[in-house]
Amino acid sequence: xxxxxxxxxxxxxxxxxxxxxxxxxxxxxxxxxxxxxxxxxxxxxxxxxxxxxxxxxxxxxxxxxxxxxxxxxxxxxxxxxxxxxxxxxxxxxxxxxxxxxxxxxxxxxxxxxxxxxxxxxxxxxxxxxxxxxxxxxxxxxxxxxxxxxxxxxxxxxxxxxxxxxxxxxxxxxxxxxxxxxxxxxxxxxxxxxxxxxxxxxxxxxxxxxxxxxxxxxxxxxxxxxxxxxxxxxxxxxxxxxxxxxxxxxxxxxxxxxxxxxxxxxxxxxxxxxxxxxxxxxxxxxxxxxxxxxxxxxxxxxxxxxxxxxxxxxxxxxxxxxxxxxxxxxxxxxxxxxxxxxxxxxxxxxxxxxxxxxxxxxxxxxxxxxxx
Amino acid sequence: xxxxxxxxxxxxxxxxxxxxxxxxxxxxxxxxxxxxxxxxxxxxxxxxxxxxxxxxxxxxxxxxxxxxxxxxxxxxxxxxxxxxxxxxxxxxxxxxxxxxxxxxxxxxxxxxxxxxxxxxxxxxxxxxxxxxxxxxxxxxxxxxxxxxxxxxxxxxxxxxxxxxxxxxxxxxxxxxxxxxxxxxxxxxxxxxxxxxxxxxxxxxxxxxxxxxxxxxxxxxxxxxxxxxxxxxxxxxxxxxxxxxx
Numbered sequence: 277x278x279x280x281x282x283x284x285x286x287x288x289x290x291x292x293x294x295x296x297x298x299x300x301x302x303x304x305x306x307x308x309x310x311x312x313x314x315x316x317x318x319x320x321x322x323x324x325x326x327x328x329x330x331x332x333x334x335x336x337x338x339x340x341x342x343x344x345x346x347x348x349x350x351x352x353x354x355x356x357x358x359x360x361x362x363x364x365x366x367x368x369x370x371x372x373x374x375x376x377x378x379x380x381x382x383x384x385x386x387x388x389x390x391x392x393x394x395x396x397x398x399x400x401x402x403x404x405x406x407x408x409x410x411x412x413x414x415x416x417x418x419x420x421x422x423x424x425x426x427x428x429x430x431x432x433x434x435x436x437x438x439x440x441x442x443x444x445x446x447x448x449x450x451x452x453x454x455x456x457x458x459x460x461x462x463x464x465x466x467x468x469x470x471x472x473x474x475x476x477x478x479x480x481x482x483x484x485x486x487x488x489x490x491x492x493x494x495x496x497x498x499x500x501x502x503x504x505x506x507x508x509x510x511x512x513x514x515x516x517x518x519x520x521x522x523x524x525x526x527x528x529x530x531x532x533x534x535x536x537x538x539x540x541x542x543x544x545x546x547x548x549x550x551x552x553x554x555x556x557x558x559x560x561x562x563x564x565x566x567x568x569x570x571x572x573x574x575x576x577x578x579x580x581x582x583x584x585x586x587x588x589x590x591x592x593x594x595x596x597x598x599x600x601x602x603x604x605x606x607x608x609x610x611x612x613x614x615x616x617x618x619x620x621x622x623x624x625x626x627x628x629x630x631x632x633x634x635x636x637x638x639x640x641x642x643x644x645x646x647x
Numbered sequence: 648x649x650x651x652x653x654x655x656x657x658x659x660x661x662x663x664x665x666x667x668x669x670x671x672x673x674x675x676x677x678x679x680x681x682x683x684x685x686x687x688x689x690x691x692x693x694x695x696x697x698x699x700x701x702x703x704x705x706x707x708x709x710x711x712x713x714x715x716x717x718x719x720x721x722x723x724x725x726x727x728x729x730x731x732x733x734x735x736x737x738x739x740x741x742x743x744x745x746x747x748x749x750x751x752x753x754x755x756x757x758x759x760x761x762x763x764x765x766x767x768x769x770x771x772x773x774x775x776x777x778x779x780x781x782x783x784x785x786x787x788x789x790x791x792x793x794x795x796x797x798x799x800x801x802x803x804x805x806x807x808x809x810x811x812x813x814x815x816x817x818x819x820x821x822x823x824x825x826x827x828x829x830x831x832x833x834x835x836x837x838x839x840x841x842x843x844x845x846x847x848x849x850x851x852x853x854x855x856x857x858x859x860x861x862x863x864x865x866x867x868x869x870x871x872x873x874x875x876x877x878x879x880x881x882x883x884x885x886x887x888x889x890x891x892x
Contacts, residue, residue, distance in 0.1 A: 585757070606759055607769040615739050615757040619748045640752050647755035 300377025301369035305361030318425030318432035324376035327368040328353035351634035358638035373556040381552035394480035426450035426630035437584040451630040454566035464558040467495030493542030505593035505626035579612035591629035714776040720783030724751030775801040807887040812846035864888040
């Protein structure tokens with residue numbers, strides 16, 4: 277859907293503007309006659325608008341990876357599931373700067389007729405929320421029953437509650453906090469370094485060429501390690517060897533199971549993701565700081581804006597958004613005299629738990645969205 | 648500096664003054680019950696199920712409509728759910744056990760998963776009308792700090808607890824020479840979460856020393872609840888008191 281037509285533009289938080297802007301989104305279920313059952317789901321760094329079910333147009337649109345698995349939160353979203361589309365109208369938009377249908381660095385710059393590349397303006401979580409609210413407006417919805425997201429999506433759910441306190445009934449922040457930890461900033465920096473220093477990066481103008489595949493794969497492999505936990509990796513792979521490997525081959529090929537897994541994750545990611553989008557989105561993640569944006573540096577002051585019922589969920593083995601940092605958001609809400617629900621879910625799956633622990637996350641979502 | 652009273656030492660282990668006030672012949676009269684009690688020491692008797700907690704009835708009566716209520720150690724959220732439904736209170740629970748937290752969420756009760764031993768530092772002063780400590784105080788590492796915090800964040804406190812000076816507890820301790828195991832203190836010494844057992848008199852001493860007023864009090868004895876009376880340090884199995892600074 278074109279939300280910002282060619283003759284206008286979207287003003288951006290860090291300066292500049294962009295137009296036209298297309299937003300790709302999916303919806304599930306149907307909007308009630310009084311338009312009060314809408315739930316917006318915000319995707320994380322590598323997610324997209326395709327949150328549940330099989331994409332019947334995967335082959336036509338060249339998104340062949342969608343032929344291999346259903347949407348990224350299929351276990352949670354659907355008829356009779358925790359986010360029950362028999363009852364709720366689910367909207368999931370793809371973020372500005374991404375590469376899954378919404379305008380991003382790989383889109384054509386109307387000024388040059390060529391892909392934006394690094395001429396794409398810097399975007400923020402705040403810009404995403406603004407744009408998604410335009411989408412909500414366009415769908416004729418005044419008030420969202422809930423905004424739900426994990427990781428970077430959780431930060432959007434928080435930002436939505438801060439920026440539009442009168443339009444959000446509930447906000448669910450999973451495996452996320454009011455800002456990324458220093459360790460998180462460091463991981464993102466290394467990921468971008470891999471892309472920026474890939475010889476095929478060509479300063480972002482690689483769309484006619486093969487592009488920085490190795491850099492993007494390395495970034496993804498590193499990020500993937502931060503999505504798991506040591507305990508979880510031990511359980512899943514241990515020091516197990518790949519078939520035919522003996523673990524002492526005195527070479528640099530793939531010998532351990534974990535190497536094979538990361539190699540697969542890296543290559544599969546390059547097939548579906550744009551390196552420039554990775555740069556822009558991780559930067560938006562770095563910059564997000566709810567306390568600075570809304571509370572003059574105080575998260576408690578920022579939380580005084582919030583009218584939504586808040587659910588904050590951390591996972592005890594998550595070291596990208598560790599429980600302490602997530603709990604800080606819950607405590608700030610408490611300090612601001614806001615009721616809050618905070619759960620620290622026991623899990624071995626690390627940051628990925630919000631996607632993997634579907635039974636536990638489902639129970640929390642079902643309960644929280646029921647009232 | 649307040650002078651602490653000297654520790655009470657008695658070679659016969661019957662050290663509480665309340666025992667000196669034991670009515671004539673009561674000890675002998677209850678000897679039959681005592682031997683029965685000792686015979687049934689193990690397995691420990693079941694506590695009444697949560698749905699029949701007598702404290703919940705009293706708390707529901709003590710809390711005004713629409714009050715802001717903080718429940719410290721709210722368990723599965725049954726009490727807060729009831730208060731939200733019947734009295735329209737603005738509830739907040741705190742609970743350490745993840746499974747209990749899930750139950751709260753399923754009941755629609757706002758709950759924060761946290762360890763009460765970390766304190767209530769981030770809660771603003773007088774943010775709640777009532778703070779509830781139901782069967783929780785004796786499980787905390789710093790019960791006295793928690794009592795003070797309770798009356799900092801709340802206007803009123805409601806504290807319920809098993810009374811360690813109930814005659815049955817005393818008799819069990821004295822007669823068996825082992826840590827008491829009763830209906831209200833159903834755990835063996837090595838598995839109990841009641842790390843700071845105390846008596847009604849201890850709590851009354853605390854309220855006097857801290858300038859805290861006991862607004863009302865209730866005793867549970869032999870399956871019945873009544874208002875607290877003078878000799879309840881010995882007779883109350885369970886106590887609930889409402890306090891105000």
